[in-house]
Amino acid sequence: QKEVEQNSGPLSVPEGAIASLNCTYSDRGSQSFFWYRQYSGKSPELIMSIYSNGDKEDGRFTAQLNKASQYVSLLIRDSQPSDSATYLCAVNQYNFNKFYFGSGTKLNVKP
Amino acid sequence: GAGVSQSPRYKVAKRGQDVALRCDPISGHVSLFWYQQALGQGPEFLTYFQNEAQLDKSGLPSDRFFAERPEGSVSTLKIQRTQQEDSAVYLCASSLGGRLAGAYNEQFFGPGTRLTVL
Numbered sequence: 001q002k003e004v005e006q007n008s009g010p011l012s013v014p015e016g017a018i019a020s021l022n023c024t025y026s027d028r029g030s031q032s033f034f035w036y037r038q039y040s041g042k043s044p045e046l047i048m049s050i051y052s053n054g055d056k057e058d059g060r061f062t063a064q065l066n067k068a069s070q071y072v073s074l075l076i077r078d079s080q081p082s083d084s085a086t087y088l089c090a091v092n093q094y095n096f097n098k099f100y101f102g103s104g105t106k107l108n109v110k111p
Numbered sequence: 112g113a114g115v116s117q118s119p120r121y122k123v124a125k126r127g128q129d130v131a132l133r134c135d136p137i138s139g140h141v142s143l144f145w146y147q148q149a150l151g152q153g154p155e156f157l158t159y160f161q162n163e164a165q166l167d168k169s170g171l172p173s174d175r176f177f178a179e180r181p182e183g184s185v186s187t188l189k190i191q192r193t194q195q196e197d198s199a200v201y202l203c204a205s206s207l208g209g210r211l212a213g214a215y216n217e218q219f220f221g222p223g224t225r226l227t228v229l
Binding site (some may be wrong): 004008032034036042043044045046049088090092097098099100101102103104 | 142144146151152153154155156159161166167169170202216217218219220221222223
């Protein structure tokens with residue numbers, strides 16, 4: 001079992017719709033959670049970090065964390081074609097500073 | 112500097128050749144990480160430095176891989192006797208805090224070095 005699991009997609013949504021990306025993790029000791037966006041041929045770019053249960057909003061992005069279910073999600077409102085990329089979920093334990101990444105979900109936003 | 116920089120951006124090596132990949136982290140960042148990313152996969156942890164100390168090297172795939180950060184800033188990842196399976200993108204990331212940094216452990220990535228071993 002991988003530490004972090006993501007559906008590889010592709011997830012296709014029309015422009016203006018809400019895109020919902022999901023991630024599960026196996027280590028209950030994980031304490032910090034991150035979403036990165038990676039365009040083809042580029043390096044990962046940090047979008048959101050979340051550390052406590054609940055929702056965290058930043059512009060069009062909302063990260064949701066449920067530690068009891070070991071589940072993290074990212075919602076992208078008013079999706080734009082420029083949001084088309086692979087979205088990576090990463091988790092970390094403070095004490096070990098080792099980050100585990102999922103394989104990513106490819107998002108296609110159709111004009 | 113403004114961001115994490117890596118060099119070279121592209122490296123082609125013949126099998127058996129040694130390579131050295133350089134990473135310049137964001138100024139003042141305590142932590143530095145190396146990752147290996149294969150096509151279609153997420154980054155895989157290789158090693159972690161806090162300042163000049165290499166606190167975790169559990170992800171290095173073999174003893175042909177070696178990393179250092181002698182002055183707590185620039186880091187070099189060296190791969191000896193390269194093999195075809197070493198072909199990947201090598202990413203470096205840095206974060207402000209050290210171990211137990213809690214909320215200051217957001218990582219920022221460099222552009223990566225794409226290594227191709229022929």
